Amino acid sequence: MTYKENAKNYIENYGLGIGDKIKVNKEDISYTGILLDRPEDADDGYLVIKLSSGYNIGVAIEDTTAELIEKGEKPKIGFGQTEIPYDDAKQNISIVSTGGTVSSVIDYRTGAVHPAFTASDLVKANPELLDYANYNVKALYNILSEDMKPEYWVKAAEEIANDISNGSDGVVIAHGTDTMHYTSAALSFMLKTPVPVIITGAQRSSDRPSSDANINLIDSVIAAKSDIAEVCVCMHGSLNDEYTYLHKGTKVRKMHTSRRDTFRSINAQPIAKIQNKTVEINPEYNYVKRGENELELNTDIEEKVGFIKSFPGISKEFIEYHIDKGYKGLVIEGTGLGHVPNDLIDSFRRAQDENIPVVMTSQCLYGNYAGH
Amino acid sequence: MEYDYEKLGLKMGLEIHQQLNSQHKLFCPCKTELVDDDFDELVQRKLRPTQSELGEIDRAALQESLRGLNFKYENFAKHTCLVENDDEPPHSLNEEALDICITIACLMNMHIVDEFHTMRKQVIDGSNTGGFQRTGMVATDGYLLTPYGKVVIESLGLEEDAARRVETKDGFTEFRLDRLGIPLAEITTDPSMHHPEQVREVAYMLGQILRSTNVKRGLGTIRQDLNISIAEGARVEIKGVQDLDLMAEIVNREVQRQLELIDIRNELQARNAEVLEEIHDLDELLEDTESKILKSAETIKAVVLKGYDGLIGREVQPGRRFGTEIASYAKKRGVAGIFHSDELPAYGITQDEVDKITEFLNIGEEDAFIIVAHDEDIAVSALEEVKRRANLGLEGVVEETRKALDDGNTEYMRPLPTANRMYLETDIPLFKITPDRVEPIANSLPELPDVKQARIIAEYMLSEDLATQLVKRQVADTFEAILADVDVDATPVASLLAYDLREIKREGHEIAVLSLDHFKDIFNLLADGKIAKDSVRKLAVETIKAPDTDISQIAEDNNLVMMSDEDVHEIIAGIVADNEEMVKERQMGAMGPLMGMCMKELKGKADGGLVNQIVREEIQKLI
Secondary structure, three states: OOOHHHHHHHHHHHOOOOOOOOEEEOOEEEEEEEEEEEOOOOOOEEEEEOOOOOOOOEEEOOOOOEEEEOOOOOOOOOOOOOOOOOOOOEEEEEEEOOOEEEEEEEEEOOOOOEEEHHHHHHHHHHHHHHHOOOEEEEEEEOOOOOHHHHHHHHHHHHHHHHHHHOOOOOEEOOOOOOOOOHHHHHHHHHEEEOEEEEEOOOOOOOOOOOOOOOHHHHHHHHHHOOEEOOEEEEEEEEOOOOOOEEEEEOEEEOOOOOOOOEEHHHHHHHHEEEOEEEEEEOOHHHHHHHHOOOOOOOOOOOOOOEEOOOOOOOOOHHHHHHHHOOEEEEEEEEEEEEEEOHHHHHHHHHHHHHOOOOOEEEOOOOOOOOOO | OOOOOOHHHHHEEEEEEEEEEEOOOOOOOEEEEOOOOOEEEEEEEEEOOOOOOOOOOOHHHHHHOOOOOOEEEEOOOOOOOOOOOOOOOOOOOOOHHHHHHHHHHOOOOOOEOOOOOEEEEEEEOOOOOOOOEEEEEEEEOOOOOOEEEEEEEEEEEEEEOOOOEEEEEEEEEHHHHOOOOOEEEEEEEOEEEEHHHHHHHHHHHHHHHHOOOOEEOOOEEEEEEEEEEEEOOOEEEEEEOOOHHHHHHHHHHHHHHHHHHHHHHHHHHOOOOEOOOOOOOOOOOOOOOOOOHHHHHOOEEEEEEEEEOOOOOOOOEEEEEEEHHHHHHOOOOOOOOOOOOHHOEOOOHHHHHHHHHHHOOOOOOOOOEEEEEEOOOHHHHHHHHEEEEHHHOOOOOOOOOEEEEOOOOEEEEEEEEEEEEOEEOOOOOOEEEHHHHHHHHHHOOOOHHHHHHHHHHHHHOHHHHHHHHHHHHHOOHHHHHHHHHOOHHHHHHHHHHHHHHHHHHHHHOOOOHHOHHHHHHHHHHHHHHOHHHHHHHHHHHHHHHOOOOOOOHHHHHHEEEEOOOOHHHHHHHHHHEEEEEEEEHHHHHHHHHHHHHHHHHOOOOOHHHHHHHHHHHHHHOOO
16 A cells, blocks of 8 residues: 555544445545555545546545445456466577566556566467467566666576576567666677577557557567577567567667657667568678577676766866776766867876776767777 | 337436637647648557456457557647657646636536546547547536436546547558547536436537537537437437437437337247347359349358348338348448348349248248348358347347437447446646635636626627627627727627627638737727727738737828818818819709718718718708
């Protein structure tokens, strides 16, 4: 229950629980319906009631009385278990979920949206998955993509490596979209993979009929069965529900806050286009083929690295701060070909003296940088 | 025909959808206007029913449910945005639309909720790009007092209008996104009305209430649905009742339909009627048929309805038979129609062929058959629907959503929707409706249109026609505001607002440029005798062209300022003197031609009455 203070006391006082059918009496009107939980950030002066018409309303508790009409059942979460058939003729695909909800189920009685985490859930929501492969599904962790940390990359990389050693013919990772391209880059450096590793997600949540999740997921499975043994991102290629693009993990970036085709290959072409369940590989692409690499895992990652963007007026304190705080390396996003104001040079000298590697890149999205 | 409604247990309720005239859509900044321009981009989408129950894996069912869920959306660079496209989360709730709803709620004596929650209501017919409509409850439990008694207004919702359907072709249904997101008020009465005239009265009263607030006018901006049942029948929702005068007819014809269906049920039960499962293939049997419809089809199939003979052809509404009801179910599966034994021979199908079919199907005198001719899968699917509907005939009236037709009949659209599938729209914060918000609105509620019209006629001595137009065109408030400050005759003010402005707009002028102050300036000039009544329209047009220029200057620049009485006198005297001979010759008969000459010179610069008087005096001086 996320009710707080006043509302919480009120509910406890009247012996009510979430899911109960209750009646709230105001001076000149009363409301009967199911008591629902309240969004965490909402205040404590109101109850949420789902009326029999299906509408939710908020009722201010001041000067009201409440009564219990009927105890509610505990809401069941998820789809329940289902036996998933195994087909020897099909490839084995691992699906690793990190918190991006590729599928969900709505409990219309309470309006709650539950993410689907198990293989059985996924297959129930997307039965057509069974046409393409056998699945091993694991919910690795459940975090928002903006809360992603290097330690989670390590965990994911280990899990993927483990799956591959255990015979996976391809791995699909469900991921929130905000930092998907950071993860795809990190995994590209941490893993040498003999099979495809495909990261996917949705720009429109999976509870809605218009979600892009289903198409992205199915196409990712198609990509995971393909010959492309690289870490890739697979997402919508346009605003249409028509095709997806497979982007190289180190060349992709989120370019739009909300559109379905937000992921774009930058300074590169997508490796492939997937349409009508067929992978059409870009003929100019020299990709790593299935089985070419031996599996290799390198999780030796330094978390204490500073990332600093140069801008007009930046002071050397930005650099000094990181050195003072013991950062082990700095990545500088310079302007143009990779420039910073002259004032910063002394601080870089200091970093050099203290054996802190400083790496320069450009904040321009296109083109090379000086010295390349 | 008049029924004994009370005895029949007739119960009716109304549901009204009214577009609000807010500046912007409910959840994005786009305008609330429909667009006739060519669209800029077509986006192609699929909708997918979301898993909600603990069902088993059923791929066939999923496949079936995905059929027909391919859509194209017409969008515009200027008139629509990424929100309508479902490519951007909704913006915050349009408070102007909410305030209009609060006004409506107050006028209907409703209880406004403390907190408005926007919900997602699943709609996967493609009319909403997201697969759901955003909707919320603004108020509940109001009432209206009618001559037939008190009618409870159950609820007032605020929701998004749906996209406009353009066409279905090549497996895609195409929609235009201009209408999607226009705020709609949804008003639902309880089903407590018992007489067709009462429904009409309530619909009229609701219309009056809505029209006193800031809502859209014109075709398609209000949609009225009627819920109706009789005790032995079933609840039917009739969509799109446009004409209030047709309301009573629609009710009567629905009562007739339900009574006939109950009668048919009783007869079927008495005959022990039965719909047989088997779908028969008549291709070989009718190999040599001359019927064009049958010949051109890939396959001809039939089902047997034991005990249905004579009843399929029974009329349930004027010109509509039980067979029409069955056919409308089959049509949903892609056939143009059905043939039933009660209407054959016809359509090129001969008596001989009917006999052959009867023999082939091995049916008796009380039995009937229904034929469908089309492609294999469509024919089978249509006959499955025929069987389903024929079977439902054994139960009497079916719960349905029906469409109102122009003649007062109704036609099957789809089954009644099951309980609303709704859950919270998490992209929009909960919205508190505090007393601070409601009180100012409740304290300045608009007058109902007919009350306002009557008061304006009495208070300003206007003609009924002018008063009606002022109210209808929503300019009565401007009218009253002008007259509150300017001591001028009401009629020219009313006729500028009610008639001239529309013409001026039609001529291509942007009348929205005219502010209340502009109007006051114009009529102050009239009140002071600086301009003539005839010049008001012209001055308004010129003011639109130069809204920042001083009004006297505009009048002067356009030669609209009236002359002083002395100047007028001087000009007229000159004209009369120039025509002295004619005056002498025609005496007072010269009045007409001289008036013409003077008005030509003085039009807009002198009052016609004054000119007339001076001309008369000048003539009399000469004779």
